[in-house]
Amino acid sequence: MHYVCLTTSDPFLSLRQVRIYREKATGQVYAIKKLKKLEMLLRGQVEHVKAERNLLAMVDNNCIDKLYCLFKDEEYLYLITEYLPGGDMMTLLIRKDTLTEDEASFYIGETVLAIKSIHKHNYIHRYIDVILII
Template sequence: RSWLQKLQKDKARPGASPLGAGMAGDDEDEPVLSSATKQKVEAAKQCIENHYKAQMRSLQERKERRWMLEKKLADADVSEEEQNNILKDLEKKETEYMRLRRHKMGVDDFELLTIIGRGAFGEVRLCREKATSNVYAMKKLKKSEMLRRGQVEHVRAERNLLAEVDSAYIVKLYCSFQDDEFLYLVMEYLPGGDMMTLLMRKDTLTEDESSFYVAETILAIESIHKHNYIHRYCNRLTP
């Protein structure tokens, strides 16, 4: 709009040519961008570049998954018809995965059920996804409390770790989202409870039980270390 107004002003000026609008001699009329505006422009540019880089990376990963599956099928001496069926199934799953990525999840996508735990920053509640009826554990963290206690980086490290690690010994994170007041982590629901509850209920574990849980703990810590995280004794995850 400002450019159009400037062009109309140049047209009305005696002896001015419309072709000369915005060219040399009119520099004094050009608005000067503030530092804040330049920062916003740079942030918008970075956001767009990151978006398309992620799109290209996702496309490349999709091609690599198909290539690896085709190679495995060829090595396994599978019939052509069965190969086509398996590849069609892969394409179907890939399409569903992309659809889920485009959908912005929120609290309204879940039916909130009973509370199964409380912590320093919020609560953990059993929930059911409305679209699939799958049951999950939703951790709801109050952002203002995290800021007050200086725990933002630790919570971010926990979220990133759960998103990166695919291990049978680490609870799975299905999605995360936030609103103005809370951060939500939708995780795998484990009905057996946690180790503290187990110790409170049994008081003393047998030798076989102790060996089993210690072995699982070691494997869980090993999977964390492979992703360059260190699990310290104070129960914090540090990248």
């Protein structure tokens, strides 16, 4: 498959980069998480990454990106996931500064539902990406 990079975001972890790609043949948009294997080893994150991979493959929730496939090369591990536009909660708070009571209630409810779907698979994750569908 051939992809065109649309944008790059820099999550708070230097361990991974997330890029948004559009498949040329179909126009389908994907997020590609690129994780540096050496950094995973040095930081003792291998088991955490495996747990994330397993969780993304299992959970069916509109607030959690779906894992389509993964592959690796000599230096990196790549997770091809569903692209969920909207950003994360930190981006929303930076953009809006303060949420209304209705907005806060909505996002708290979405967060609870996402965490509940994770817990149904017996996972408790230390780093939760809450994707906002705006």
